[in-house]
Amino acid sequence: MYILVQAHEYQKHRDLLDQSFRLRKKVFADKLGWEVAVSGPRERDQYDDLHPAYLLWCDEEKRRLFGSVRLMPTTGPTLLYDVFRDTFPDACDLVAPGIWEGTRMCIDEDAIAPEIRPDRAFCLLLLALCEVALDSGIHTMISNYEPHMKRVYQKAGAELDELGRSDGYGRLPVCCGAFEVSNRVLAAMREKLKVSDRLYRRPAFPARAILEPARIPA
């Protein structure tokens, strides 16, 4: 299942979030060799202190994390702009209310094996991300990815423009792209990935002590 965690629920999902910080260390520091802020077994940076939203993918019991991605509005301080400023000053300088940034997208390959291959897992997480974004009035996601993922995403029906790429950040260059978020792209992705239902389901509204006035039938 996929859950969206914002600052008011960090405490409620602290265990999954902790798994996410540990996974980020494994993926970005150990595997990709990025110079990221590692403290002990976790990777956390200054942007995690700015109350970002996290989209988490986990099992139905919410015990084991499969993958995660961090969401921040481009109108606030953002990571990609800071990272790409030196090499591509214009690459990630899109700032508008409906444009959001998705960073630190990662998959726990051990957790999803052997049922789901890593490439497909990335695409599923991207699809869930599109669903969440569309529900919130977001029309464009700016995100970073490894060069070979562009073709994988495109084959999965995603539409993206590469805005720039940065060398020397890790072992591979890092690309920065703008992803279209629309019903059209969503439908294409579902078809290509053979996913018939929504991946992200918004939790039911909590029960209220005070009920809405009953609706009078016409």
Added chain:
Amino acid sequence: MKAERRSRFDRIMLEVEEADSIQDALQIFHLAYGVDFSTYHLAFTIVDVVDTPYVRTTYDAAWISRYLLRDYVKIDPILREGLVRQLPFDWREVDVPPTAHAFLLDAQRHDIGANGYSIPIVDKSRRALLSLNSRLPGDDWSATIAQYREEWLELAFLIHHKAIYELYGEHDPIPQLSAREIECLHWRALGKDSVDIALMLKLSEHTTRAYLKSARNKLGGGTITYTIARAIQLRLIHPFGNTPS
């Protein structure tokens, strides 16, 4: 967005842009979308060590004085969550603690609608919240949100830009536009649409529109016409010279 709807939205933006005050802007919003009340709340303006919130609302005087008198600002669960959440939210998503039940009953007695939608506004140094209140029943409200949330998001930021301007005047420095934004604006000023611009710049049409939206936001969040006029005035583009450098 369909052309008709687009031009209606442009008219609403223009009216909000030209409103004399935030209060008037909120009223225009009501008329356009049929919401019942709205509040713009700018938190933690960084002028002093003291937190000085800036609030404009269309709730009636009786409810405002009640709210202040009872210090509901400390109880109001929408406000509390609205200042930590990042994504827009339906009020029904909010878990209401037992301590806030009396507040909700009181709101109901004052004829405040049962439904609402709040849009967190985050800029480089400030946080604000635009909250909309409605007496529509749940299903109708959900449909209204689904139909208009993209427009509301843009208008929320436009109102925010206006409020900042009202507070700080013209002291905001000249915004930095990226080369792509300048190119897109240049061609837009010369009458090209995003399809043409996308072809010329070898970008998708969607990304071209994203650059134009970004330029609009950086120059105050108004209509494209206003943005182009402002960019020319600030000498960011010279459409009849030769902008792209």
